Amino acid sequence: MKKFWTLLKDKPRLWHIIFESDDRESKAFDLTVMIAIVISLVVAFVESMPSVAGLYKDILTVLEYALTFFFTVEYLLRIYCSPVKREYVMSFFGIIDLLATLPLYLSFLLPSTKYMFILRAFRLIRIFRVLKLFAFINEGYLLLESIKRSMNKILVYFLFVIVLVTIIGTLMYMLEGQQPDTQFTDIPTSIYWAIVTMTTVGYGDITPVTVVGRLLSALVMILGYTIIAVPTGIVSATMINETKRKGVNGRCPRCNQKTDLNANYCKHCGERL
Amino acid sequence: MKKFWTLLKDKPRLWHIIFESDDRESKAFDLTVMIAIVISLVVAFVESMPSVAGLYKDILTVLEYALTFFFTVEYLLRIYCSPVKREYVMSFFGIIDLLATLPLYLSFLLPSTKYMFILRAFRLIRIFRVLKLFAFINEGYLLLESIKRSMNKILVYFLFVIVLVTIIGTLMYMLEGQQPDTQFTDIPTSIYWAIVTMTTVGYGDITPVTVVGRLLSALVMILGYTIIAVPTGIVSATMINETKRKGVNGRCPRCNQKTDLNANYCKHCGERL
Amino acid sequence: MKKFWTLLKDKPRLWHIIFESDDRESKAFDLTVMIAIVISLVVAFVESMPSVAGLYKDILTVLEYALTFFFTVEYLLRIYCSPVKREYVMSFFGIIDLLATLPLYLSFLLPSTKYMFILRAFRLIRIFRVLKLFAFINEGYLLLESIKRSMNKILVYFLFVIVLVTIIGTLMYMLEGQQPDTQFTDIPTSIYWAIVTMTTVGYGDITPVTVVGRLLSALVMILGYTIIAVPTGIVSATMINETKRKGVNGRCPRCNQKTDLNANYCKHCGERL
């Protein structure tokens, strides 16, 4: 406890613990926040199921109070240790953090439960904080790096898919839309069907019935089958290059010693990676 | 406005702006056309939904007049600046461009709305013009190049899939077609089912019910699972070779400077790519 | 016609034309047979659709007579030019070729149409002859070679998938089988469901309803998602090695000249491929 008061006076250290994640204490803090977020998620899950929520009403109320208290303390600490308070408060996560504390307080003022639900949803957005942790696991770094490096190509590919899907959806609407009791009621629905089909999801809520419609569908499926190969090819090529640059399993290809994944030169022998 | 009249006299420059896409002005022209095509798409989407179309009737009418005016001017300009007018008018896009202007004009002559719909569909074909732009983005170039280079192999693979699917579809028709209330009513339907299954789309509108039919289905699925690997392997292998040839991230493997993607030799050091 | 009689006397040449496919005339013969097979397929397709078959009854009858005549002549020629006649007659394709000629002849003797149907099905098996042609297209050769080389690994992977699917199917039967109105009626059905799910086909004819069942399903799906990567990895790795061995696009890595795909040494410079 005494340690906590000492820490409270050392603002830069407190800021480091709360906002960074590179030593033991800051990681412990992040982990605690993560656990609180996961608990708040579970509470939200249970509350969305009326039959189960009825059984555990008391526990849910206690957890609600505890979580609100925790998130409030966390929010105040974050403001307290920020060098430029206004910057944090107005930032994306600053607003999210504030909204996460509000639901319970507002329930004292407002009786309606409907708005409560929407406010509580903001608490779920805090799960994005978890993503921050990925950058500190070696494998996570490689994953994010490969995705980032493939981004440009994948975006272009997305554009390509959207154009394709629009053409196919419109064609299907023309072929199937005139049928009585057709499920292809309008062009956007047909485009939705084209996406469902080309990605091989295939719900089956919208299916062609005419012979020509089925023929076009078959073509779209085999096409989609081939197109699935494109982003796979992109990411595979990127990953293989990435692995080659960084050495197999993060080892330098010259001296075979472990290197950091974000390094451009081997720290042991200076080899360009 | 004065600039426009000057331009109108300089036919070769006008032709360059309209038919090419490699400098600032020609790209601006292409973009304007793209926006008009996208707007005409949105209009078509909304008109296919009767309930929504009723609400925005006035806006849709205005947009229809504006788009017809724009497409007419564009069509006339294209004819005007073409050196060999007949060639453009009789070309694929020449006919499409003409058809894109017609719907409104014909609605003054013909009262029927059914033919109108088909004519308007031609306007959608103009979306193919968008694909032209892909060749000017570096990533798009790599994408199209990889697909083009894999084309031969993928076509052979298609043939292979079609033969396979015919055999499987016929077998399933023999196994399941004799069942009362079977969904495998004829061989083309069974082949359609085989494609839906092998591509892992799996709508579920046609499913086997006999034990032998399910056994064959299970085999087909695991087979399809493996076959999905073939085009992925083709495209991955092509992309990795392509990346190697052009250098990682479009850099020369020798001097590490940026190269053009369609170059065969590095423009900085002459290295064969 | 005279040429045909000359050819009929030159048995070895006739045999070469009919059974091989490596020069212009033998390819022409194969193509003719392929076209006849495709026509017989289309006839079978149409006959499986009673409503359409009624409309084209006369054409179908004529085609049936023509095909039977063609297949009979082909069968007799194959026997005639074989050096060891008994060998061909008793071979797999010899029996299939015989069965392909029978349906019409038997319909004069037997009135029942049911057995006719099964006999006609054998004609469809002749489509396998098409596969023979793949070996003569360069891309087809690479495709078949890659599949052949990956076969061992893919078979082991199949075994692995079968074991996995059995375990998962049995677990799901234990979790969901006790529910009233369950779709998991027995273990084989549950295994069928596991295959449908793991291959991401997902018909939706059998779906879990309990919370634990859905949790296990979710796990199976994400697992299947990862497992789909294994054969892709196998084939990609094989294809990249194959391309490297044979040179990019079938060119020798040393002298950059075109090589044959089944060559182990470059025919221009002797480089080991």
Next chain:
Amino acid sequence: MKKFWTLLKDKPRLWHIIFESDDRESKAFDLTVMIAIVISLVVAFVESMPSVAGLYKDILTVLEYALTFFFTVEYLLRIYCSPVKREYVMSFFGIIDLLATLPLYLSFLLPSTKYMFILRAFRLIRIFRVLKLFAFINEGYLLLESIKRSMNKILVYFLFVIVLVTIIGTLMYMLEGQQPDTQFTDIPTSIYWAIVTMTTVGYGDITPVTVVGRLLSALVMILGYTIIAVPTGIVSATMINETKRKGVNGRCPRCNQKTDLNANYCKHCGERL
């Protein structure tokens, strides 16, 4: 028979045959056990189908007695030849082996068939023993090795997918959950839907109906499409590296002679693999 009694006295040899799988006799023993497990699986399959089980009641009873006898003898032999008996009896497979022998014995004591069913299920767990064999096939070794080496990355990827799926599921519940007769009844169901969609399984038991819901679904599908590329990229990259390290088709890159797959140096020329 005499050979069997001799063997029974040579405990270390017996232990080697039963617990290892690296020579002819131990492989034969493993195969016998595998066959018994497969038969016990088939018996369990048939017994889960009441209509079929009725027909083969006698055979099933005989097989049940035979299997129980076989598993009992195997269990006793395993205890007998273990140097530290307690260690085997308390091990995971020791307990499974015991449970596999119990169902029949317990049916003499207890009349209830319900508990019998659960006990018999443990027999199915013995199928995991089959996986042990994979390590002794060269291709199986490469498969397991590639999966093991990719494990870290795939686990991180799993975590990533779970976070993503939670966010998407919650969003969909907010968008679709307010609809009358919605299938998105609570957040866990929505997350289940998100997994079914992102893995492209697409049962179709839960489908969006609102325009915004369908738009988000379309996004999720195209996203899932790209994300499917990540583990494929991981495994492909690992496999290609693995193949390179061990040489193409398990041959040393220097002397081109066959190497063992778990070797780090070529046994013929000492090349580092």
